[in-house]
Amino acid sequence: MTNNKTVRYGSDLMAELIANLDVPFIALNPGASFRGLHDSLINHPHREMPELITCTHEEISVDIAHGYAKATGKVMAAAIHNVVGLQHATMAIYDAWCDRVPVLLFGGTGPMPVEKRRPGSDWLHTALVQGNLIRDFVKWDDQPASVQSLSDSIYRAHRLAVTEPAGPVYVCFDAMLQEAPIEQEELDSVPALTNPPGPEAYSPGTPPGPSPAVTARLVEALEGAKWPVIIADYTARSDEAFHALAQLAEDWAIPVIDQGSRFNMATDHPMNLSGANFEVLERADVVIALDMKDLYGALSRIERTIRTTEPVLQPSARVFAVSLMDYTTRAWSADFQRLFPTEMNILADTQVLLPVLREALFARPLPAVVESRRKTVTDWHASLREQWKQKAVKKRTETPIATAVMADELWTLLKDEDFVLANGNLRGWVQKIFTMSSPRQYLGASGGGGLGYGIGATIGACLAHRGSEKIVVDIQSDGDLLFTPGGLWTLAHHQLPALIVMFNNRSYYNSEEHQINIARHRGRNVERTSIGTTIVDPPVDFAAMAESMGVAGIGPIENVEDIAPALKKALAIVKNERRSVLVDVVTQVK
Known part of the structure; x- marks a missing residue:
């Protein structure tokens, strides 16, 4: 030595x-x-x-x-x-x-x-x-x-x-x-x-942009469209693309559907019609698909049990796809999804294309249809948001706690806070209830659908914002955490504050739902579908598990009236003690 x-x-x-x-x-x-x-x-x-x-x-x-x-x-x-x-x-x-x-x-x-x-x-x-x-x-x-x-x-x-x-x-x-x-x-x-x-x-390679001919074709399509639709998936990988998409949609009154792999558009943007996807797409004469991995799935109604699909678009609709996905297509995994016919497949980075397209359109006179379309989309957006809010109110009497109610309670807690949602969306209810308007305010899903992702991604977000006052929130699925519970120890060990709210439906519900659908299709006993899919007998005590690893634990919470006090207590610990807290909320399966 x-x-x-x-x-x-x-x-x-x-x-x-x-x-x-x-x-x-x-x-x-x-x-x-x-x-x-x-x-x-x-x-x-x-x-x-x-x-x-x-x-x-x-x-x-x-x-x-x-x-x-x-x-x-x-x-x-x-x-x-x-x-x-x-x-x-x-x-x-x-x-x-x-x-x-x-x-x-x-x-x-x-x-x-x-x-x-x-x-x-x-x-x-x-x-x-x-x-x-x-x-x-x-x-x-x-x-x-x-x-x-x-x-x-x-x-x-x-x-x-x-x-x-x-x-x-x-x-x-x-x-x-x-x-x-x-x-x-x-x-x-x-x-x-x-x-x-x-x-x-x-240095890294500069991102590719559209050719003048491609830009001209997109301009021509949007100028002539009565009901253009933008559908976005991985677009907000950069802050520039997030802002450029919002500006383009606002300028030309283009409804946007956010598929959610990234947080692509503010939930309160008046052009955001996410959640009414098929109704919006049925009217489309032009579709611009930005960074879509599964364009076929987004533009098709799918009967998942018998694996059939039905197109959503009118046959005459023009579809333009913009992405770099073809550069990472491999033979082993079919993460590239099924092909969908397009008028153009444009290999360009959307953080470059969107500002170029907006600048090209800026010099063009707005067609008369734009302002009438703006009112239609704005009113539709407002109506959707109100419908979702009222649905959450109506579900307050249900037990176990409904996901819509949980989203509403969590939003009431966070609406005046500077927060980032690192993981989880309560099966889409977060986007329906929360007002999120900043890039990277929601970090999106795991990508590959592998369990165990949530707590690690939350730690990464905590490291990203360490030393700031930003509240890092994890809406943590129960089955996902059981794959990687040791992440709780890492949060405590490195003194990283996170607000972890369990989406504890006591089920691997994605699988349970498949079993329910298969049993119904085959005319078999739906009551037996919980076998091999539920996390009960015994239920996991997540609060005790958190405490054992140095994270404060609260719950389980099973009544609606107990959610707000528990969340307020947890937030106070995160803000005042700068440590992580887990609140175990027992919820409906969906």
């Missing part, structure tokens, strides 16, 4: 290059395969390193980076222990891939030279090559073989992760490369090792 602090190891260079990326945090569940890198991150003799966020499971680590990226538009990292840790992380990596979110994944592997492997775990935890495990759902992976390769590998990973369409990337570091000293002659012969270039020398 050496105490010579002047010795420079391979992992020291790895840590320096990662620090050069201005990555603020690295979430990890500790593992021996990256012990060299771990040491360099906490004991580097010359550099300040990213803060380590300790997790109890690799899925949580990746979900934290996922949530942080959506909350900030910036990238953070997760460190993943060799083969076994990477297998734990796969669900969260797949979610990030489907959600088109940049995540830096740094892993370790046992020594590639067999003579350096210890018997047992070094063999069990070494793969050839490790990236094969996740190659179908990352943008790129690499396993650099020399210290000279490190800057190219790490900087390329960062550039590819953040270049649109964004996604996770994985770099695996050989244990021997981490732990071996860098020889002085090596330092002397390779200047890049002593003074490596910064990541600014390898």
